[in-house]
Amino acid sequence: MEFMLERGRSRDREARFEALVGVVAEPLHRYLRRRADPGAVDDVLAETMLVLWRRLEDVPGLGTGRTADPAEVLPWCYGVARGCLANARRAEGRRLRLVERLARTTRAPVSWPGAQDIGDGELESALRRLGAVDREVLLLWAWEGLAPREIAEAIGMTPNAVSIRMHRAKRKLAALLERKNGASAAHMSGEGQGRSDR
Missing domain, CATH: 1.10.10.10 (Winged helix-like DNA-binding domain superfamily/Winged helix DNA-binding domain)
Incomplete structure (x- = not known):
């Protein structure tokens, strides 16, 4: 019985997420295309969707139904996408700084005794x-x-x-x-x- 209840809750959560994605995927994709490097758009969108899945209960206006009102859910989802984009930019900045630091570093090769x-x-x-x-x-x-x-x-x-x-x-x-x-x-x-x- 508990298994059936859990399974029902899982299906309901998936249906709510699908409804949310149906409403926000395209607007978030447009939002990211205008702000991110073309090669990073899909990765940042995927990360945004992952955060939305994890925080599904926090999405304002989503409720328990299987529909989502764009006017209620989109602003919050834009905030999530903005945070994911900032994280991606920071990660890319760290990677570039590391590459530059490695390129500037001229250490003598280390060898093992023998x-x-x-x-x-x-x-x-x-x-x-x-x-x-x-x-x-x-x-x-x-x-x-x-x-x-x-x-x-x-x-x-x-x-x-x-x-x-x-x-x-x-x-x-x-x-x-x-x-x-x-x-x-x-x-x-x-x-x-x-x-x-x-």
Whole structure:
């Protein structure tokens, strides 16, 4: 019985959302086309719709019926779209600032102890065998000299996730290179020798 009630509430919520989308989708799309970069319009609209779904109970004038009055719901929905557009602009600004900062930064490549014993071809081959994200994390750490928190910002992960991935990627790379040198292998499985606290 509880399942049936929940299912009924879910269907009612979906019907109310569909009614809302039917009223606001086109006006919000026009609103965003006039204010956003053409390549970002659909993403910002999708984010707006997600917020509307999550906050469906907060939409003024929507009520419990399966119809929505544009005059009542649109102003609030424009506010949501405006907030989502501001978030997208801030995110793009952060991305551009990071790219500029990375372009200006000229750090010397970092190498591992014992790396001089590894041929470039051997290292390239081992790196190619890693997953794309693992390889990018290692290259940003070793060659660009970024700390886990900086890598996290560059690739859109949390610093903790980057640290874990880096630790595992170093172990995988060490195994791929079949390092016999204990110091090199120990360093490869380490956490970045003081870089993580930058």
